[in-house]
Amino acid sequence: xxxxxxxxxxxxxxxxxxxxxxxxxxxxxxxxxxxxxxxxxxxxxxxxxxxxxxxxxxxxxxxxxxxxxxxxxxxxxxxxxxxxxxxxxxxxxxxxxxxxxxxxxxxxxxxxxxxxxxxxxxxxxxxxxxxxxxxxxxxxxxxxxxxxxxxxxxxxxxxxxxxxxxxxxxxxxxxxxxxxxxxxxxxxxxxxxxxxxxxxxxxxxxxxxxxxxxxxxxxxxxxxxxxxxxxxxxxxxxxxxxxxxxxxxxxxxxxxxxxxxxxxxxxxxxxxxxxxxxxxxxxxxxxxxxxxxxxxxxxxxxxxxxxxxxxxxxxxxxxxxxxxxxxxxxxxxxxxxxxxxxxxxxxxxxxxxxxxxxxxxxxxxxxxxxxxxxxxxxxxxxxxxxxxxxxxxxxxxxxxxxxxxxxxxxxxxxxxxxxxxxxxxxxxxxxxxxxxxxxxxxxxxxxxxxxxxxxxxxxxxxxxxxxxxxxxxxxxxxxxxxxxxxxxxxxxxxxxxxxxxxxxxxxxxxxxxxxxxxxxxxxxxxxxxxxxxxxxxxxxxxxxxxxxxxxxxxxxxxxxxxxxxxxxxxxxxxxxxxxxxxxxxxxxxxxxxxxxxxxxxxxxxxxxxxxxxxxxxxxxxxxxxxxxxxxxxxxxxxxxxxxxxxxxxxxxxxxxxxxxxxxxxxxxxxxxxxxx
Amino acid sequence: xxxxxxxxxxxxxxxxxxxxxxxxxxxxxxxxxxxxxxxxxxxxxxxxxxxxxxxxxxxxxxxxxxxxxxxxxxxxxxxxxxxxxxxxxxxxxxxxxxxxxxxxxxxxxxxxxxxxxxxxxxxxxxxxxxxxxxxxxxxxxxxxxxxxxxxxxxxxxxxxxxxxxxxxxxxxxxxxxxxxxxxxxxxxxxxxxxxxxxxxxxxxxxxxxxxxxxxxxxxxxxxxxxxxxxxxxxxxxxxxxxxxxxxxxx
Numbered sequence: 001x002x003x004x005x006x007x008x009x010x011x012x013x014x015x016x017x018x019x020x021x022x023x024x025x026x027x028x029x030x031x032x033x034x035x036x037x038x039x040x041x042x043x044x045x046x047x048x049x050x051x052x053x054x055x056x057x058x059x060x061x062x063x064x065x066x067x068x069x070x071x072x073x074x075x076x077x078x079x080x081x082x083x084x085x086x087x088x089x090x091x092x093x094x095x096x097x098x099x100x101x102x103x104x105x106x107x108x109x110x111x112x113x114x115x116x117x118x119x120x121x122x123x124x125x126x127x128x129x130x131x132x133x134x135x136x137x138x139x140x141x142x143x144x145x146x147x148x149x150x151x152x153x154x155x156x157x158x159x160x161x162x163x164x165x166x167x168x169x170x171x172x173x174x175x176x177x178x179x180x181x182x183x184x185x186x187x188x189x190x191x192x193x194x195x196x197x198x199x200x201x202x203x204x205x206x207x208x209x210x211x212x213x214x215x216x217x218x219x220x221x222x223x224x225x226x227x228x229x230x231x232x233x234x235x236x237x238x239x240x241x242x243x244x245x246x247x248x249x250x251x252x253x254x255x256x257x258x259x260x261x262x263x264x265x266x267x268x269x270x271x272x273x274x275x276x277x278x279x280x281x282x283x284x285x286x287x288x289x290x291x292x293x294x295x296x297x298x299x300x301x302x303x304x305x306x307x308x309x310x311x312x313x314x315x316x317x318x319x320x321x322x323x324x325x326x327x328x329x330x331x332x333x334x335x336x337x338x339x340x341x342x343x344x345x346x347x348x349x350x351x352x353x354x355x356x357x358x359x360x361x362x363x364x365x366x367x368x369x370x371x372x373x374x375x376x377x378x379x380x381x382x383x384x385x386x387x388x389x390x391x392x393x394x395x396x397x398x399x400x401x402x403x404x405x406x407x408x409x410x411x412x413x414x415x416x417x418x419x420x421x422x423x424x425x426x427x428x429x430x431x432x433x434x435x436x437x438x439x440x441x442x443x444x445x446x447x448x449x450x451x452x453x454x455x456x457x458x459x460x461x462x463x464x465x466x467x468x469x470x471x472x473x474x475x476x477x478x479x480x481x482x483x484x485x486x487x488x489x490x491x492x493x494x495x496x497x498x499x500x501x502x503x504x505x506x507x508x509x510x511x512x513x514x515x516x517x518x519x520x521x522x523x524x525x526x527x528x529x530x531x532x533x534x535x536x537x538x539x540x541x542x543x544x545x546x547x548x549x550x551x552x553x554x555x556x557x558x559x560x561x562x563x564x565x566x567x568x569x570x571x572x573x574x575x576x577x578x579x580x581x582x583x584x585x586x587x588x589x590x591x592x593x594x595x596x597x598x599x600x601x602x603x604x605x606x607x608x609x610x611x612x613x614x615x616x617x618x619x620x621x622x623x624x625x626x627x628x629x630x631x632x633x634x635x636x637x638x639x640x641x642x643x644x645x646x647x648x649x650x651x652x653x654x655x656x657x658x659x660x661x662x663x664x665x666x667x668x669x670x671x672x673x674x675x676x
Numbered sequence: 677x678x679x680x681x682x683x684x685x686x687x688x689x690x691x692x693x694x695x696x697x698x699x700x701x702x703x704x705x706x707x708x709x710x711x712x713x714x715x716x717x718x719x720x721x722x723x724x725x726x727x728x729x730x731x732x733x734x735x736x737x738x739x740x741x742x743x744x745x746x747x748x749x750x751x752x753x754x755x756x757x758x759x760x761x762x763x764x765x766x767x768x769x770x771x772x773x774x775x776x777x778x779x780x781x782x783x784x785x786x787x788x789x790x791x792x793x794x795x796x797x798x799x800x801x802x803x804x805x806x807x808x809x810x811x812x813x814x815x816x817x818x819x820x821x822x823x824x825x826x827x828x829x830x831x832x833x834x835x836x837x838x839x840x841x842x843x844x845x846x847x848x849x850x851x852x853x854x855x856x857x858x859x860x861x862x863x864x865x866x867x868x869x870x871x872x873x874x875x876x877x878x879x880x881x882x883x884x885x886x887x888x889x890x891x892x893x894x895x896x897x898x899x900x901x902x903x904x905x906x907x908x909x910x911x912x913x914x915x916x917x918x919x920x921x922x923x924x925x926x
Contacts, residue, residue, distance in 0.1 A: 052900040136854040229873025316773035334754040452862035457901035468685035
């Protein structure tokens with residue numbers, strides 16, 4: 001089952017990510033320690049066993065990347081969602097089984113590529129999980145790991161984006177089209193609602209990150225300058241580029257990056273609601289309000305990316321708009337907390353381990369949310385931006401809260417997944433040790449942030465004001481070791497239970513959602529009549545649109561600030577291509593699917609020929625930003641056409657997608673022609 | 677360092693400008709609100725779980741009564757608190773971000789590069805000389821790449837530490853030669869990225885003479901944590917003397 005494959009993958013990832021964090025915490029308080037095996041593992045990164053700053057920064061980059069991309073956005077959504085969404089809505093499976101496998105294997109390949117960054121010359125990249133250019137864009141001259149390591153990082157992220165986008169399409173199609181009889185949208189469990197909204201966020205965000213990643217890869221390898229401005233001198237190397245904008249990356253990255261926070265945490269919110277309801281023996285208080293809150297958190301989450309950029313040089317006026325929207329997110333978040341308390345009120349509360357983690361989720365969600373109140377105010381952020389205060393904030397609200405959601409899910413659903421009950425005593429030891437550990441780790445982290453301690457420092461030895469903070473850092477390092485040690489209890493519990501845990505009944509928690517009750521009966525009556533195709537195509541159209549919206553906005557921004565924009569003489573094949581596509585649309589309407597598919601192939605050939613002409617006339621990616629955008633966008637379009645041809649041959653409904661492609665090509669020609 | 681002495685440093689440092697003082701007021705306000713919500717929410721969570729802990733056998737789920745009035749009240753209340761806080765801080769933001777530096781402000785250019793800070797003063801002619809990366813020579817002290825053919829650059833002062841007068845407005849123009857850096861003075865409660873390809877102005881008025889550390893606050897490469905310099909706020913006459921000595925030395 002793909003859900004389980006995702007689960008094991010993220011378990012491997014979380015162990016790696018956790019180990020990296022311990023190495024970092026150890027180094028921060030023992031910067032001069034000589035550890036012989038460091039040198040064995042990283043001969044270049046730890047000569048004599050002493051960790052270099054570049055090794056520390058690469059561990060930090062990989063810790064953030066692995067935790068965000070392979071744990072927080074994988075486990076709650078892809079692992080538990082793929083497993084339980086069909087069960088909870090009475091469907092026989094996800095809408096597109098092949099897509100499910102493809103998205104898993106894309107994620108797995110992406111993870112392998114990411115790990116490979118550790119072993120290439122120069123090691124893993126050191127530019128952080130945010131990979132801000134120019135640091136990430138100019139290659140090895142800007143630092144070790146910025147050569148091959150950074151390239152692999154970007155390739156891995158691009159593959160992951162494709163996998164996650166396809167996964168999101170699947171979730172949306174399944175939710176909209178495959179609900180069993182009687183399972184209306186408003187009657188779906190809140191877990192399904194949060195997976196649904198999360199999938200929408202993934203569908204909006206990952207294509208944009210993909211676009212940004214492709215552009216950055218080209219900046220590194222094809223001589224373009226999307227993000228690299230002119231006049232750079234990096235460690236005595238003149239960078240021969242002109243006119244790119246480092247802020248453009250930040251806009252695109254955070255357009256994905258902020259929704260990513262909600263991708264990590266929304267599933268936990270949904271599950272917390274269901275678990276609190278089950279173990280209070282009460283239905284959810286304010287169920288409708290909860291659905292609206294989930295939706296408004298998702299919607300607002302798409303509009304607040306600028307609050308990561310208050311100190312970036314962005315217009316201070318737009319900061320105000322981003323600040324208002326960011327503060328507003330606090331409202332639905334507070335509504336959720338009130339409703340959780342309302343559900344608990346008057347209940348008969350059974351404190352199982354799953355329930356403890358759900359309650360812990362509420363606790364750290366509140367704590368982590370409150371520091372957001374500081375950071376959402378641009379003026380206060382002027383001090384806190386890129387300090388440990390921010391680290392404390394997002395580790396609590398995104399990391400720990402999401403992890404508590406994951407633990408709650410494991411304890412709650414383990415009987416359903418493996419037919420056995422996890423040990424409650426070990427579970428409670430694990431919970432309380434983890435709770436104490438994370439608060440001991442992250443509460444003092446706010447304090448060093450208030451003292452102004454910058455993040456992403458490999459050591460604290462160069463500033464007088466950091467010295468008095470060292471006792472706090474030592475304490476936090478101990479707390480980190482405690483927290484990680486507590487996870488050993490969890491892993492032991494997991495292994496022992498799988499080997500010989502007590503058998504669970506069919507519904508040990510006496511829950512009332514379909515995965516426990518009579519979902520099977522519902523599923524047998526759910527025929528293939530509803531195939532998930534129509535919503536699936538809508539979702540694909542949305543994802544492709546986001547990809548091109550990202551390219552288009554980059555195009556407009558880059559054109560607007562450009563000092564080096566020269567128009568490109570388009571090959572005549574682009575106009576012929578429009579005619580071919582429109583003819584294809586007519587064929588589709590007349591029902592000649594094969595003819596339309598043939599025209600699609602013809603379009604592809606014409607475009608390849610057009611490219612060849614263009615290259616022969618000396619226009620390369622590096623010639624001008626207009627040429628670079630032309631190659632990138634027509635290339636992405638070509639891939640969409642290939643997808644469209646395959647779809648046409650398999651599904652008659654792909655007709656709509658074909659019309660969409662025709663429209664998209666005409667839009668692109670308009671953009672190139674009128675905005676040249 | 678003895679731990680008790682350390683504890684005193686575990687908070688915001690001294691505020692050396694009016695903006696910083698206003699900042700601290702807004703910070704304290706937010707902290708009070710956050711502390712109240714924190715204590716109220718966490719103790720409510722524990723208290724409710726304790727009060728309604730199950731003593732008997734768990735029955736099947738009961739229907740929870742719904743209350744749109746409650747939903748309305750707490751939605752409105754939180755919106756007022758959050759947006760109100762933001763509005764209170766908005767004035768301080770406008771004060772430093774929307775207004776230009778007053779005329780006659782001391783103009784200084786700030787340059788970041790892996791992994792050092794440089795500061796440039798215009799000299800007696802009041803004009804900054806042309807620069808070009810072709811002329812950059814860090815070893816010879818020409819970190820900005822001053823063009824030797826431009827006479828207005830002859831008297832430019834380039835310093836590795838930032839000297840500013842107290843009680844006088846200062847306008848910094850921030851730029852970077854390679855990657856993104858960030859200029860951060862804790863005591864001013866200000867931070868601004870240095871973005872290559874952009875020239876970003878900020879301004880402030882420091883009142884309390886002293887030496888304040890400047891860390892780089894945006895990940896800039898392996899030496900990020902070593903990118904250290906200081907801002908030295910001097911009484912105006914000492915500042916003028918410092919500048920004159922530099923000018924004579926050149």
